[in-house]
Amino acid sequence: MNYDNIQTRREFVRNLLFLTAGGTAPFFLTRTVLALDRTVSAAGTKSIPGIPDDRILIVVQMGGGNDGLNMVVPFAMDEYYRARTNLGVPADSVLKLNDTIGLHPKLDKLKGLYDAGNMAVVQGVGYPNPDRSHFRSMEIWQTGDPQSRTTEYGWLGSYLDNACPGCDPKMRRMNPVAGVNVGGWMPVALKSKKGLSVALESPDSFRWIPISDQANDAQKAETTFERLNRIVTRDLGDPRVARLDFLSRVAMNAQLSSDRVHEVTKKYHGGATYPGSGLARQLQMVAKMIAGGLDTRIYYVSMGGFDTHANQKGAHERLLTELGEGVAAFYDDLKKQGNDGRVLMMTFSEFGRRVSENASGGTDHGSGAPLFVFGSRIKPGVYGNHPGLAAGDLDRGDVKFHTDFRSVYATLLENWLGAKSQPILGADFKKLAFV
Amino acid sequence: MVLEYTKKPNAAMSVLEPYRGPWSKTLAAHLLNRAGFGGLPADIDHAAKAGLDKSVDALVDFDKIEEVVAPPTLPDNPANLRDVRKLSEEEKKKLFRSNREAIEDIRGWWIGRMLRTQRPLQEKLTVFWHGHFATSANDVKNARHMYAQNEFLRQHCLAGFRDLLRGISRDPAMLKYLDNNTNRKSHPNENYARELMELFSMGIGNYTEDDVKAAARAFTGWTFRGDEFAIIDRQHDEGEKAFLGRRGNFDGDDVIDIILQQPCTARWMAKKFFAFFVYDDPEPAIVDELAVALRRQDYQFKPFLRALLKSEVFYSPRAWRTQIKSPAQLVLGSVRYLGTEINERALAVAMRLLGQDLLFPPNVKGWDGGETWINTNSLLMRYNMAGYLVEGQIPESGTLPAKGPERRQRLSRFARPKTELEKFYGPDISADGPKLVDALVARLLQAPVSAAGRAMLIEYTERTRVSERPSTVAHLVMSMPEYQLC
Numbered sequence: 001m002n003y004d005n006i007q008t009r010r011e012f013v014r015n016l017l018f019l020t021a022g023g024t025a026p027f028f029l030t031r032t033v034l035a036l037d038r039t040v041s042a043a044g045t046k047s048i049p050g051i052p053d054d055r056i057l058i059v060v061q062m063g064g065g066n067d068g069l070n071m072v073v074p075f076a077m078d079e080y081y082r083a084r085t086n087l088g089v090p091a092d093s094v095l096k097l098n099d100t101i102g103l104h105p106k107l108d109k110l111k112g113l114y115d116a117g118n119m120a121v122v123q124g125v126g127y128p129n130p131d132r133s134h135f136r137s138m139e140i141w142q143t144g145d146p147q148s149r150t151t152e153y154g155w156l157g158s159y160l161d162n163a164c165p166g167c168d169p170k171m172r173r174m175n176p177v178a179g180v181n182v183g184g185w186m187p188v189a190l191k192s193k194k195g196l197s198v199a200l201e202s203p204d205s206f207r208w209i210p211i212s213d214q215a216n217d218a219q220k221a222e223t224t225f226e227r228l229n230r231i232v233t234r235d236l237g238d239p240r241v242a243r244l245d246f247l248s249r250v251a252m253n254a255q256l257s258s259d260r261v262h263e264v265t266k267k268y269h270g271g272a273t274y275p276g277s278g279l280a281r282q283l284q285m286v287a288k289m290i291a292g293g294l295d296t297r298i299y300y301v302s303m304g305g306f307d308t309h310a311n312q313k314g315a316h317e318r319l320l321t322e323l324g325e326g327v328a329a330f331y332d333d334l335k336k337q338g339n340d341g342r343v344l345m346m347t348f349s350e351f352g353r354r355v356s357e358n359a360s361g362g363t364d365h366g367s368g369a370p371l372f373v374f375g376s377r378i379k380p381g382v383y384g385n386h387p388g389l390a391a392g393d394l395d396r397g398d399v400k401f402h403t404d405f406r407s408v409y410a411t412l413l414e415n416w417l418g419a420k421s422q423p424i425l426g427a428d429f430k431k432l433a434f435v
Numbered sequence: 436m437v438l439e440y441t442k443k444p445n446a447a448m449s450v451l452e453p454y455r456g457p458w459s460k461t462l463a464a465h466l467l468n469r470a471g472f473g474g475l476p477a478d479i480d481h482a483a484k485a486g487l488d489k490s491v492d493a494l495v496d497f498d499k500i501e502e503v504v505a506p507p508t509l510p511d512n513p514a515n516l517r518d519v520r521k522l523s524e525e526e527k528k529k530l531f532r533s534n535r536e537a538i539e540d541i542r543g544w545w546i547g548r549m550l551r552t553q554r555p556l557q558e559k560l561t562v563f564w565h566g567h568f569a570t571s572a573n574d575v576k577n578a579r580h581m582y583a584q585n586e587f588l589r590q591h592c593l594a595g596f597r598d599l600l601r602g603i604s605r606d607p608a609m610l611k612y613l614d615n616n617t618n619r620k621s622h623p624n625e626n627y628a629r630e631l632m633e634l635f636s637m638g639i640g641n642y643t644e645d646d647v648k649a650a651a652r653a654f655t656g657w658t659f660r661g662d663e664f665a666i667i668d669r670q671h672d673e674g675e676k677a678f679l680g681r682r683g684n685f686d687g688d689d690v691i692d693i694i695l696q697q698p699c700t701a702r703w704m705a706k707k708f709f710a711f712f713v714y715d716d717p718e719p720a721i722v723d724e725l726a727v728a729l730r731r732q733d734y735q736f737k738p739f740l741r742a743l744l745k746s747e748v749f750y751s752p753r754a755w756r757t758q759i760k761s762p763a764q765l766v767l768g769s770v771r772y773l774g775t776e777i778n779e780r781a782l783a784v785a786m787r788l789l790g791q792d793l794l795f796p797p798n799v800k801g802w803d804g805g806e807t808w809i810n811t812n813s814l815l816m817r818y819n820m821a822g823y824l825v826e827g828q829i830p831e832s833g834t835l836p837a838k839g840p841e842r843r844q845r846l847s848r849f850a851r852p853k854t855e856l857e858k859f860y861g862p863d864i865s866a867d868g869p870k871l872v873d874a875l876v877a878r879l880l881q882a883p884v885s886a887a888g889r890a891m892l893i894e895y896t897e898r899t900r901v902s903e904r905p906s907t908v909a910h911l912v913m914s915m916p917e918y919q920l921c
């Protein structure tokens with residue numbers, strides 16, 4: 001192949017695919033978010049009849065172990081107030097969802113979504129033999145595998161690997177191909193066997209910037225840059241070459257994604273007022289990409305700081321405010337775009353916190369906890385009972401889960417994304433009714 | 436020099452068998468990359484001439500090298516929390532601001548030290564231990580405590596592990612970061628005890644939840660007063676504890692002693708050292724052998740690291756230029772190779788944008804390193820940061836607009852003018868494309884570039900104005916996958 005006659009990297013990719021149409025095209029090329037123009041966009045993919053193929057799932061990670069008991073407050077349980085003498089949320093301030101539970105007062109914006117029928121609360125979510133290590137438990141949630149220590153790929157990555165008929169390069173269907181993480185890191189949840197998901201903090205910094213201020217020189221530098229970062233088939237047995245191959249694949253993915261992201265985000269003109277928080281900024285970026293029609297169905301955003309071992313009250317209130325205001329602004333934006341019906345959002349944290357507060361005005365690592373699901377097409381309400389807090393109901397001082405988190409995943413995969421969940425989760429899990 | 440314990444009867448070859456192949460500039464550059472932040476041409480020449488043994492010894496025996504760097508200025512903080520509570524809101528704000536400012540100073544001071552030190556291995560190890568005993572100024576907030584921890588890690592970077600664990604368990608910054616300052620007999624706080632085992636010494640899966648609870652009790656009452664470690668007797672649990680199969684009225688030091696008796700501890704640390712200095716994900720047999728060596732040596736890291744840096748495996752193809760540079764390695768090396776004068780605070784911003792905010796690790800696990808440094812976002816950021824370093828203009832966040840007031844606004848407060856690369860090569864080199872390319876590749880990459888890559892760079896020079904060549908070629912070389920490796 002004569003690389004030098006190819007002008008743009010899109011043409012380069014197109015030609016590479018053309019020349020290797022027998023199925024030997026490097027898989028990642030066919031599976032970057034942005035591989036080609038949208039000639040084969042969303043409309044091409046159908047797995048389960050009756051499920052629209054333009055649906056989007058957004059995962060909100062609440063890192064550090066969110067105190068579920070103070071997010072969804074069991075205000076009717078005396079045990080709660082006995083265990084939380086300082087941190088307990090007073091019953092009269094709770095935003096009641098029913099006779100027994102209610103939202104923390106700082107989640108008033110979410111109460112609005114709940115009342116409008118756009119929110120579900122799933123209670124008592126966890127997994128058997130809960131692990132109280134942040135890192136292990138986060139790994140379990142992200143891989144969807146509490147048993148194995150060797151699962152390399154994420155549950156969303158496996159969805160991307162398994163779900164789409166468009167994955168066959170011969171069919172030239174490019175969607176859905178990879179997930180997008182908003183932020184500078186790449187969560188294990190998005191790691192897949194065949195594809196490379198995309199991480200980006202902001203479209204502005206998401207491109208190679210030549211330092212020459214003359215357009216002509218800059219163009220020459222850019223062409224050379226692309227050639228220097230081109231993937232060549234090399235001896236992957238050599239550890240150094242394997243590293244270079246990894247780097248050049250990421251570089252190629254970045255360049256292709258960069259073009260596509262710039263193209264789609266230009267179309268966004270702003271629909272809602274977002275607060276100044278980190279979560280809101282991330283969600284607005286997602287809103288831009290959805291508005292522009294980026295060909296991905298999976299977005300990942302995250303917040304941190306939930307590890308409230310000491311002085312929890314103020315810190316946790318600020319985090320819940322950030323969550324509530326960010327999610328509400330985002331849904332407002334989606335409604336104005338007319339895209340709210342395409343989007344479902346799920347929150348999770350690696351674990352809840354100990355029922356009894358500690359002596360530092362905080363709480364230690366716990367296990368089971370509630371999570372939220374948002375969307376205008378979901379079946380709203382509260383799913384599952386609040387786990388009991390009496391001494392006999394607890395496991396080492398922690399609430400016992402009754403709903404396996406993989407049931408939530410299976411529900412989302414099958415009933416929202418229209419993908420078979422068994423190959424992704426390794427077993428069949430009972431589906432819930434929220435969608 | 437081989438340490439006795441590395442010789443096993445009938446073993447084909449020990450991991451720590453010394454390297455006996457030819458010594459070259461290439462391997463000297465490798466040593467200076469891994470045991471420091473990369474060598475300048477003169478440093479590489481010097482190490483190549485000195486030979487392997489002398490070069491390694493000079494790095495490891497850094498205490499023989501005089502280095503007097505004045506410590507940074509630190510704010511005078513109230514001696515204890517009670518005094519802070521007495522302050523007015525305005526005074527509290529001022530105190531917070533002065534500490535925040537001082538933390539930036541300390542970070543800048545540390546980066547300056549890393550850039551100019553005559554003891555590169557000591558600073559490299561300080562970074563290693565900072566990632567291992569990860570502690571964030573976000574939670575600690577007290578600048579004096581952050582500096583004290585940094586200095587503790589520097590002074591003990593090649594000490595025995597027992598001293599390190601005992602010291603870090605008494606370190607005010609750590610006590611605060613993992614909440615042990617509020618770990619009391621009545622309501623133990625498990626945070627420190629858990630991370631001590633999970634991340635600092637044993638690794639997950641080698642202890643039970645009951646062990647965590649027992650260890651937490653052993654550390655009750657361990658706190659600090661002002662800048663000093665203190666044990667509050669009435670908060671300390673004197674009861675019997677069952678910990679890792681032993682029983683007794685254990686305190687924190689007993690817990691550390693029992694941890695050090697666990698074979699998993701030696702494996703955990705051997706693996707961590709090896710991954711940092713040699714390559715990620717070492718073979719289990721290598722870890723086993725290194726762990727045995729480490730235990731026999733009573734966890735003394737100095738002889739361990741000396742042997743490792745002289746070993747066959749350290750100079751093997753699996754190790755050579757297979758490590759993805761950390762942001763600190765990338766930024767510090769680049770600045771030194773380019774000879775730029777950039778304010779250290781701006782360099783801290785550069786590292787933060789690439790994912791390594793020194794003194795502010797993302798969590799107690801520190802930085803995972805290896806391929807996790809790289810994703811679409813961070814790789815483009817690395818490439819763009821190279822351009823900013825060449826120009827001496829570091830953005831405060833994200834990227835710089837091409838021109839105009841917004842560019843000035845987004846420029847780091849600490850930015851400095853661009854480098855003059857020509858100063859290294861004499862005035863005429865820019866006119867000679869191949870010569871310029873070879874010189875910059877040798878200086879920046881320190882390894883041969885492929886013939887195709889060299890041809891592309893030369894072709895680029897032929898189409899570019901002479902005045903533009905040095906900086907743009909440097910940026911292109913630094914925007915290659917090869918430049919991400921060391």
